[in-house]
Amino acid sequence: MKKALITGVTGQDGSYLAELLLAKGYEVHGIKRRTSLFNTDRIDHLYADPHEGGRKFILHHGDLTDSSSLVRIIQQVQPDEIYNLAAQSHVAVSFEEPEYTANSDGIGALRILEAIRILGLEKKSKFYQASTSELYGLVQETPQRETTPFYPRSPYAVAKLYAYWITVNYREAYGIYACNGILFNHESPVRGETFVTRKITRALARIKLGLQDCLYLGNLDAKRDWGHAKDYVEMQWLMLQQEVPEDFVIATGVQYSVRDFVDAAAAEIDMKIEWRGTGVDEKGYDSKGHCVVSVDPRYFRPAEVETLLGDASKARQKLGWTPKISFNELVSEMMREDLKSAQRDEVVKKHGYNTFTYNE
Numbered sequence: 001m002k003k004a005l006i007t008g009v010t011g012q013d014g015s016y017l018a019e020l021l022l023a024k025g026y027e028v029h030g031i032k033r034r035t036s037l038f039n040t041d042r043i044d045h046l047y048a049d050p051h052e053g054g055r056k057f058i059l060h061h062g063d064l065t066d067s068s069s070l071v072r073i074i075q076q077v078q079p080d081e082i083y084n085l086a087a088q089s090h091v092a093v094s095f096e097e098p099e100y101t102a103n104s105d106g107i108g109a110l111r112i113l114e115a116i117r118i119l120g121l122e123k124k125s126k127f128y129q130a131s132t133s134e135l136y137g138l139v140q141e142t143p144q145r146e147t148t149p150f151y152p153r154s155p156y157a158v159a160k161l162y163a164y165w166i167t168v169n170y171r172e173a174y175g176i177y178a179c180n181g182i183l184f185n186h187e188s189p190v191r192g193e194t195f196v197t198r199k200i201t202r203a204l205a206r207i208k209l210g211l212q213d214c215l216y217l218g219n220l221d222a223k224r225d226w227g228h229a230k231d232y233v234e235m236q237w238l239m240l241q242q243e244v245p246e247d248f249v250i251a252t253g254v255q256y257s258v259r260d261f262v263d264a265a266a267a268e269i270d271m272k273i274e275w276r277g278t279g280v281d282e283k284g285y286d287s288k289g290h291c292v293v294s295v296d297p298r299y300f301r302p303a304e305v306e307t308l309l310g311d312a313s314k315a316r317q318k319l320g321w322t323p324k325i326s327f328n329e330l331v332s333e334m335m336r337e338d339l340k341s342a343q344r345d346e347v348v349k350k351h352g353y354n355t356f357t358y359n360e
């Protein structure tokens with residue numbers, strides 16, 4: 001039985017990847033951070049009680065900023081495959097916490113690669129690095145592919161640039177089977193609530209049911225190549241099953257703006273969007289006291305990535321990979337699931353309890 005170790009197992013991709021690998025018969029180990037509240041919502045359905053034998057899904061406490069925990073876990077697990085998905089993954093937050101982002105997202109990858117070396121696992125443990133389309137930042141070529149020059153535009157992207165190159169370097173220097181998946185944005189119903197797609201579907205569902213007044217957004221003209229996380233984790237696994245380790249771009253090849261995403265999500269629930277510019281009062285309300293979408297400059301970034309569009313021809317040709325879930329199916333699934341959770345909140349509210357609107 002193959003053993004896989006996933007860092008970031010409590011995140012969006014970690015949860016889909018754990019499901020996929022368990023279905024393929026792997027023993028799956030995951031690293032989670034110590035938190036003051038449970039942070040395992042996305043993987044609770046996979047949880048197995050440690051008091052029962054024969055577990056295939058095992059969690060370990062560790063942190064990408066703590067080499068000792070990483071070395072200890074990798075030594076104990078002796079994984080055939082390591083998927084490094086853990087990161088401070090929010091681009092806007094990286095401007096506020098640049099040093100921490102560099103430590104976890106950049107040096108974190110190095111710590112795992114060094115652990116592989118220290119433990120003499122160069123020929124045993126294959127390594128996947130969660131690289132990103134943010135590396136292209138201020139784009140030098142459209143669409144972006146493996147050979148497009150990088151131009152990172154945030155502390156997050158700069159940290160990921162280090163992780164990208166250290167992965168390439170350890171592959172070339174020490175013969176480790178190490179690859180970068182350069183993944184374009186991918187979303188799902190379990191996407192973090194402060195990324196723009198989930199923020200939109202969650203807010204529109206709550207506005208529809210009268211639980212929230214406004215959706216405040218930043219740059220509506222930013223364009224992204226949005227795919228579904230479920231499709232993309234399959235690709236992460238495929239990249240570690242090849243004869244030779246290589247880096248691959250993963251994308252749909254179709255681009256939409258943030259505004260398009262709002263329109264598509266609203267259409268799913270027959271909601272007519274009232275676009276409000278910055279010309280309304282400071283709270284974003286119009287004269288009728290009603291507002292649906294408002295631009296709030298607080299969500300503008302110090303340096304923005306305006307447009308990303310990927311070319312995944314190499315993955316198509318060499319790995320036979322194509323995304324199965326379309327943009328409209330993705331939006332529809334996210335909207336459906338957020339409507340369900342808003343309906344639950346509606347029941348809670350009807351019984352006199354407050355529900356919480358987190359406007360971040």
Ligand code: NDP
Pocket residue numbers: 007008009010011012013014031032033035039062063064065084085086087088089090104130131132133182183184185186187192
């Ligand atoms: P999430 O933010 O949903 O998940 C990140 C995971 O990393 C969480 O499990 C989080 O733990 C964990 N984590 C954060 N910091 C640390 C740390 N210091 N030590 C250990 N664990 C930590 O991200 P996604 O699932 O969306 O993305 C997965 C990876 O892919 C990330 O590296 C991201 O940068 C990259 N990526 C994502 C893309 C996307 O569109 N989703 C596109 C391209 C790359 P906790 O649950 O406790 O917060």
Ligand code: GDR
Pocket residue numbers: 089090091092131132133134183184185186194195196197199216217218219220222223224258299300301304305306360
């Ligand atoms: P991104 O995703 O920065 O591409 O990083 P995000 O959804 O945060 O932003 C996409 C675009 O939407 C614009 N935007 C807003 N973004 C947020 N979060 N909130 C808003 O209110 C808002 N309004 C407009 C942003 O300015 C941006 O242009 C994601 C992360 O998953 C990274 O970890 C990953 O590497 C990249 O995708 C590929």
